Amino acid sequence: MKLTLAALATTMMVASPALADLIVPNMSYRTGPYAANGIPYADGFADYFTLLNERDGGIGGQLVQVPECETAYNTEKGVECYESLRGQSPLVLNPLSTGITYQLIPRITQDGIPLYTPGYGRTSAKNGAVFEWVFNAPANYWDGASVAVKHILDQEGGDLSGKKIALVYHNSAYGKEPIRTLEELSQKHGFELSLLPVDAPGQEQKSQWLQIRRDRPDYVIMYAWGVMNQVAIQEAVNIRFPMDKFIGIWWSGSENDVRAAGAGADGYKALTFHGVGRDYPLYDDLQQYVYDAGKAAGAGDQAGSVLYSRGAYSALVIAEAIAKAQELAGTSEITPAQMRDGFEALEITAERMAELGLPDFGAPIALSCENHGGDGLARVQQWSASEASWSLITDFIEPDAEILDPLIAEDSANYAAEAGIQTRCE
């Protein structure tokens, strides 16, 4: 026993990075039940920073180090990763799991390390007055629910009274997130909401889809992850549910999810808060500095896919926040606290996106002390089976702040009371 401990201690001494670099860990999952989704995201995240290092020599003259830690989407491994990464003094963490996010929120608040959870995690963390260290721009789960309903409103000419919308969701913390929002929205717009939970992993969903076939809802919204996506889309194809009335959240809208269903999945819609495909100038640079140089992460075959784009986009937001923090702090060697200030002063305009080689890729982001979640804009993409690609079919849609703001205020106030947090930003 003691021998093992000693051996372990020595192995753990070995991996200590140079201190001067900027540390942005990549908490990835390339194994386990959600590996297929974790791989492209992690690749995109790593490749973007590799590009910055190779092309610009890092950010503000400082190289960015991206130590990778495998969480396997497992909360306990997530804790282990957090503890081992914390020793390397990271600037920001992006755990890519709602479960791990919930676990880390109290810890990072205590330790003063920013947490960046784009499109997942705790929705009410948008309220920076309560969640000092958590950022979830550009959009969160409730934004997604609202944007989906707005898109349906557009389709139906602005009137949803008497319509039926079904929510098919992963029966977990993540899947349950949009329920409150949708309930509020159903009161406001007068549609009928039905809830269809699917237990993880979701390999077998016949009951739910038979019910959809019987009830014939006008639209189906889906919050799924992993294999549940593929099976749901296949079952929807099987019952001939009109695919253009089937809208997934952004975690239900990758190539992985639709490919297995073949031609039947044509027309399936999903939300997204960023562009897709390789049709951006940035990819020229990525090709030159990263792919051709043999420095691509993973197998290097994911470029341009939805989740790869999302990984790269979250890296981009982090990189911009680092640059902002360096500008504010007047030094290139920033601390996590300065990183938080950088996030709170973050402003990414449409011009800046074009400058970065990604014109019209993401909506403009402007954060502040109170607003850690941006404006929540998202757009709708549609799958074309014949071309095997996603195309963006709407412009960025704004969520219904009238519904969401009170919900966020309520939930964050509950958390503040429960955890004894003083609100800030006055």
Next chain:
Amino acid sequence: MIYREAGDFKTSYRDDSQTFPIRLDRWGYYAILAVAFGIIPFVINDYWANAVMVPFLIYAIAALGLNILTGYAGQVSLGTGGFMAVGAYAVYKLMTSFPDVNIVIHILLAGGITAAVGVLFGLPSLRIKGFYLAVATLAAQFFLVWLFNKVPWFYNYSASGQITAPTRTVFDQAVTGPAASAPAKYLICLVFAFVLAWVARNLTRGSLGRKWMAIRDMDIAAEIIGVNPLRAKLSAFAVSSFFVGVAGALLFAVYLGAAEVGEAFGINKSFLVLFMIIIGGLGSIFGSFAGAAFMVLMPVLLKNFLVGSMGWPTDLAAHIELMIVGALIVTFLIVEPHGLARLWRLAKDKLRLWPFPH
């Protein structure tokens, strides 16, 4: 000469039936306790506490619990994850409903509640045996997880169904919540592990433990010699579930800090604890600790070695890690099917006779 019985005279039955009859073993035991209580708390850092020691101690408690049921009483259970969830949700409800009561009392109460639930799900064991029972306990596993996910009262109606442990103190030291220090977390788990291991050891060598073992070895024969199978089996379920409930409460409140039932207490947890007792050794207190150490330390060790020292990509390392753990389990079973505890005992027997072969 080391490790000899010679010169170690026993003058009473009490001495003769003590847990560590050999002097060196006794000293070793006291030395380990002294290090665990007297030295580690002062040197432990966050990584060691949160990634290694705390989970090790908590899983050791769970393994003790399952070992009582499976190793001593012979009732194979795959419901451990579900029972841990009962402990976790019980302690969460108690912590938030009665914030002024000491957390230690809450944890013990959570164990008690789990014991009651365990007895309920233990009832089928009176008719169902062996693998059929193992699979039947999965009913408890899936039903309990579903229940905690479905009924909002259990998670205080929070939006997402996650439960988060508020800060609670023991002797003015925070042991739960984000402010808890590494030594405080370590010590509370250590105290529970120590006391429960002591209880388990003494229960299993008393009359109750003998009844359990009689049931395990052959229940019909045990019944004929006057062991009441109803009481023996249900008491095993109760005691075992108490341990498992305490482990679940600690896992949620001290170790994880926040939990979601399907993720933290899923079927994988049941299998993990079962692996621990089989690798450690069925029917052995030491085995419960050894098995927990193996299953907690091995992945961390392999990961740090393959990724940290060898610089392999994390995914490859994770896949190879799976293969190595699998191969190690099989190898262990081939070399010593009765687990690390038997290996340890054989080593000790060899040592006693050394340098003679017999």
Next chain:
Amino acid sequence: MDQFIFGLEVVMNGLMTGVMYALVALGFVLIFKASGVFNYAQGVMALFAALTLVGIQNGQVPFAHLINAVFGTQLHHFGWTVPAVLAIALTALVMVGLAFVIEKLVLQHLVGQEPIILFMATIGLAYFLEGLGDVMWGADIKTLDVGLPQGISDPIEEITANWFGYGFFIDRLDLWATLIAAMLVAALVAFAQYTKQGRAMRAVADDHQAAMSVGISLRFIWVMVWSIAGFVALVAGIMWGTKSGVQFSLSLIALKALPVLMLGGFTSIPGAIVGGLIIGVGEKLFEFSIGPMVGGATENWFAYVLALIFLVFRPQGLFGERIIERV
């Protein structure tokens, strides 16, 4: 009346789903019957078989990721595709090889151990195979297409629409699965009844020692049974993988087979089929009738509770051999 018709549709689909469960359970029963091993790795074997099938079909280079990491090469594909039938045959060969290796490296060393030890060894095996599958073929989702049709069956919908005024939904894949399962069971029964090896297999299942004393090679029988179980896993992997793509969660279908086993008995092939049908119909009907009242997603636990209730009345399962205990 509507409820009745809907219920009927649910029952039909439950039966079909039950067949899919039974396909997985069948592999467990085969191995348990012949060697007394509760093979936890059956689900992972299905995943491994499906991964191998897709890998061979698409001409993937096995261990490409490992080779690339070690030698810095850029290998991915051989650049050919293999027709489905040939790929299935090759995969079946791989599964036979796997059975051989398992017998040689694991089972042979554990002869005569307690059931729980053997069970544990298969858990180690499951870990190993999971890692091996990932290292060999990669962890991304693969589309499995061997030409099985999917989607609603039009004739059935039409006919039922004429009869009941409501067209039933039956998945064509499920129909095929039923057909294939029926053929598989018929072939297995014929094999067990009419061939020398099959009779030897039954002899081993009845009594190891007696079988050995009449000159039956236990090792051969084990390799054979594990090979057959590997083939059954391949069939199950194809059926489930066609619907969801081939990825990690495929190994979790084993959890769906356990209540089927409890119900049907660990030692009975007809038990696996009947158990599968009962579980399939039971869980679908419960979700249909009671599910909406309690919030849904009941299927996972209901299967187990149903099996548990059966077991309380019949502790050895529906078709299991009666347990006779003597002191």
